[in-house]
Amino acid sequence: xxxxxxxxxxxxxxxxxxxxxxxxxxxxxxxxxxxxxxxxxxxxxxxxxxxxxxxxxxxxxxxxxxxxxxxxxxxxxxxxxxxxxxxxxxxxxxxxxxxxxxxxxxxxxxxxxxxxxxxxxxxxxxxxxxxxxxxxxxxxxxxxxxxxxxxxxxxxxxxxxxxxxxxxxxxxxxxxxxxxxxxxxxxxxxxxxxxxxxxxxxxxxxxxxxxxxxxxxxxxxxxxxxxxxxxxxxxxxxxxxxxxxxxxxxxxxxxxxxxxxxxxxxxxxxxxxxxxxxxxxxxxxxxxxxxxxxxxxxxxxxxxxxxxxxxxxxxxxxxxxxxxxxxxxxxxxxx
Amino acid sequence: xxxxxxxxxxxxxxxxxxxxxxxxxxxxxxxxxxxxxxxxxxxxxxxxxxxxxxxxxxxxxxxxxxxxxxxxxxxxxxxxxxxxxxxxxxxxxxxx
Numbered sequence: 001x002x003x004x005x006x007x008x009x010x011x012x013x014x015x016x017x018x019x020x021x022x023x024x025x026x027x028x029x030x031x032x033x034x035x036x037x038x039x040x041x042x043x044x045x046x047x048x049x050x051x052x053x054x055x056x057x058x059x060x061x062x063x064x065x066x067x068x069x070x071x072x073x074x075x076x077x078x079x080x081x082x083x084x085x086x087x088x089x090x091x092x093x094x095x096x097x098x099x100x101x102x103x104x105x106x107x108x109x110x111x112x113x114x115x116x117x118x119x120x121x122x123x124x125x126x127x128x129x130x131x132x133x134x135x136x137x138x139x140x141x142x143x144x145x146x147x148x149x150x151x152x153x154x155x156x157x158x159x160x161x162x163x164x165x166x167x168x169x170x171x172x173x174x175x176x177x178x179x180x181x182x183x184x185x186x187x188x189x190x191x192x193x194x195x196x197x198x199x200x201x202x203x204x205x206x207x208x209x210x211x212x213x214x215x216x217x218x219x220x221x222x223x224x225x226x227x228x229x230x231x232x233x234x235x236x237x238x239x240x241x242x243x244x245x246x247x248x249x250x251x252x253x254x255x256x257x258x259x260x261x262x263x264x265x266x267x268x269x270x271x272x273x274x275x276x277x278x279x280x281x282x283x284x285x286x287x288x289x290x291x292x293x294x295x296x297x298x299x300x301x302x303x304x305x306x307x308x309x310x311x312x313x314x315x316x317x318x319x320x321x322x323x324x325x326x327x328x329x330x331x332x333x334x335x
Numbered sequence: 336x337x338x339x340x341x342x343x344x345x346x347x348x349x350x351x352x353x354x355x356x357x358x359x360x361x362x363x364x365x366x367x368x369x370x371x372x373x374x375x376x377x378x379x380x381x382x383x384x385x386x387x388x389x390x391x392x393x394x395x396x397x398x399x400x401x402x403x404x405x406x407x408x409x410x411x412x413x414x415x416x417x418x419x420x421x422x423x424x425x426x427x428x429x430x431x
Contacts, residue, residue: 138358138387143390159358162361290407300402
């Protein structure tokens with residue numbers, strides 16, 4: 001992030017100038033390199049080391065009346081915030097969330113009352129602004145208790161919108177419209193998650209696919225691999241179209257569709273078809289179950305109930321599928 | 336978009352109608368009573384147990400069992416005999 005040295009400091013007297021000089025300036029311009037780096041995070045590249053140094057930053061030329069926006073020190077969170085604020089003058093207070101985004105960190109409590117109060121004090125925000133208000137992202141609320149922050153620091157928490165794209169509108173109105181308070185899970189929001197679903201599944205499924213190809217035949221192996229690897233993409237993409245409340249049930253439906261299509265494409269029939277259907281459906285249901293952690297709406301007790309209801313069936317189907325593949329292979333080599 | 340299962344409870348007698356829960360809930364679970372200005376559960380089935388309302392209720396009127404709604408974290412926690420572990424990138428730290 002390059003500092004823009006031409007920015008004029010607008011906060012009054014000379015004492016403040018020294019303090020201001022210590023506060024780094026943030027560039028709102030989102031470069032191609034930033035874009036490329038974000039693309040990497042979506043694939044898990046550099047994701048866990050994508051941190052911003054916690055502390056107070058200035059964007060544009062904020063003065064003593066400018067709003068203060070609180071963020072996490074995950075690079076993608078911080079970048080999306082500065083990107084949304086082109087042409088504005090604001091203070092940005094970055095909490096130490098160990099490189100985790102606002103919502104997840106709030107759930108863990110690292111984006112929390114304690115850290116916010118500590119930062120307000122350590123970065124001497126009351127020396128920089130004359131008002132006593134901080135805008136905290138609404139999704140920080142699981143960790144931040146507004147009334148406790150007020151008691152402990154004197155600062156009033158104003159809940160910002162859920163989506164950073166609504167921030168300019170929010171700053172202009174001074175309050176959030178009801179729709180700015182709602183979390184969504186649109187097609188675009190779901191599909192960006194697919195790479196991180198795909199990545200951990202790729203090698204294990206490839207391994208099983210190769211084993212099936214060697215033991216039973218290349219058609220069965222290819223059908224298994226292609227049908228099962230489609231699930232981490234299809235479940236997010238077709239989330240609204242697939243039937244079922246539970247994500248693993250959506251996974252079951254996709255597994256049946258994908259194994260059917262793969263069987264037809266690779267002419268798999270008879271016992272191998274049954275083994276294919278069982279194993280692909282088990283994998284797809286399990287990947288659906290795992291997708292719960294990436295959604296914006298699954299409650300922990302709902303997921304526990306789903307696990308109790310679905311895991312026995314998923315494990316049985318996977319086990320039965322495996323036994324069938326082995327039996328088919330044995331009959332092939334010893335018949 | 337609803338998992339139907341939740342543990343959200345509203346103790347109406349404690350509610351002062353301050354409206355913090357209305358503001359922080361990302362799924363518009365709460366609504367207001369027409370007569371009293373107190374809050375009511377309008378769409379409890381949408382609750383994802385994030386705990387924002389409970390954390391921000393200064394009067395203890397909202398109770399909910401919170402936790403990570405992530406099967407992978409719950410499974411890895413159960414296998415290792417620890418609390419649910421976030422971390423989709425295979426490192427010790429991190430989250431989803």
